[in-house]
Amino acid sequence: MTSPLDQKLRIDGPVAITANRLTDGAVIHRARQGGWTTDLAAALVVTTSEEAIALLKEAAGQGTLVVGDYAAPVEIAVDGKILPGNLRERIRCAGPTFELPRVPVGV
């Protein structure tokens, strides 16, 4: 069976390499400056499957940092801002789409 990393990856637009942080599950993205960031604005955006596969191969070697890495669609706004490419990614970046239960101050 072909390894997932050797399989073809179809990319239809800009993507960021995203994952969850191993220690706490937080959403992280491969950063332009190297390493990983929780800020999508600092993410490295690629547009070809070759670039994405190369980054996923790197991530596969960082199993003590990241888990569940994949190429997620992003949109580039007119002002150059990087935005999540679909609802699922918006929720991953910003959390649930409603106010979480109110917890009393000081708790």
Place this chain on the structure above:
Amino acid sequence: MYVYDEFDRTLLNERVAEFRDQIKRRLSGELTEEEFRPLRLMNGTYLQLHAYMLRISIPYGTISSKQMRMLAYVARRYDRGYGHFTTRQNIQFHWIKLEELPDAMADLASVGLHGMQTSGNCVRNISTDQWAGVARDEIEDPRLYAEILRQHLTIHPEFSFLPRKFKIGVTGAMPDRAAVRMHDLGLWLKRSETGEIGFEVAVGGGLGRTPYLAQTIKPFLPRRDLLGYVEAILRVYNQYGRRDNVWKARIKILVHALGAEKFAQEVEAEFQSAKEYSPVLDDTLIAEIAGRFAYPDYDKLADNPAELQAGFRDERFRAWYFNAVSPHRVPGYAIVTISLKPEGMTPGDCTADKMELLADLADRYCFGELRNGHEQNLCLPSVRQRDLHELWLKLDAAELALANVNLITDIIACPGLDYCSLANARAIPVAMEITRRFANLELQRNIGRLHINISGCINACGHHHIGHIGILGVEKNDQEFYQITLGGKADENARLGTLIGPAVPYDKVADIVEDIVAAYIELRARPDEIFVDTVKRVGIQPFKDRVYAVH
């Protein structure tokens, strides 16, 4: 409450130590994610969209005040100050950190709580009627048998790697409040003509991608054969269940493929061939387990005490009483349902401060005991009727005295795309919007009993197939759409809802629910003909006409 002994405590502590070591090895890189994933799942730990989620079982929905306080502590110390009660008598914490998980597990284990078998291809938490042991319509307390099965099937080597997960529901009462027909294995306590206690046994129920109701394969199983017969069912499933296709691996697919009659023959043959070696549930063993249940020491009281009558002068109390309070088997006591469905909030969520308050109220008014049921509500099972008004004042002050039990805003909803990595669409915001549209309690009462169940994907954790109105989120071209079904129900006359037509977009769902309800008000034969009975009588066409003519 079942009183755990040293054996149980040792088992849990050993499990915590084992999982602590596994997490340590994962964090150090000694274990890969591929190696670690099945280990964390065996301890109820999932990786969701933006955090780890820990699922803790509440066996047969019974929870002590001490355990509830610990859940509150864990919610505050390790999570974001709240927990989410699920549709299978579990609680989930949605923001747990892997590195803190061993300590959280150790704290939970100190009060007998754990995440074992809340995930993975094993026998899951055994669920039952949240009124078990206190209901008037009960043959016997089903928790006794749920506990016996729990002990027998926890870390059972033969049944820890089944083709797929296996859910057992057991009830001792009619009507069925435990949605037993929706389980892989459903057990109803029955009494034979000679007075012998046994079970009607049904298999192959389940929702998800291929919904089926469980079919009866044994009308009466003497209780002494319970363990041997359940083992035979699991052994037949282990042998013939499909492992090549995850979507066809549940026992319901096997039962459907073989036919219930043939499946029953296979089970009977297995049961007879292994009978010599099968565990027998004799009266001594039953008495031993029963003896470890500590039951409340009820006072001798009369129904309808003066304090209760005086409370009725308060109209809001009266409204709550007639909605949320139910008869108890012991005179002078009552069962109180605490709705976790406030307007505009997540169904089933409970904050740490509310958990602590409920623990305090359970200590003061209910022998230190609480329950939770598959409708994602809580319950104080044994409250003196004379204390009801006093209790209500305290619940009301904490916004916990909601009078919407079994009404249209008492919605069941899974976490959906707001949390879950399997989901295609959101479920919670849909529920929130519907509760806002129907916030008026008079309107809710006029509509009467109506269950809305919402799932964010075909896995059906929100039990949409058995909602009077079922709502299923699907994804089309990156957009959320929702299929609507009508006429499903979860009780002893369970049936699956019927799809009314093409899926509708997210922002139309609440409008459509309003249209469906308006049609029902016009169509019902009498004010007391409940929604699901009207659907059964007139069919879905009038509702379909209304929904698709307007939108």
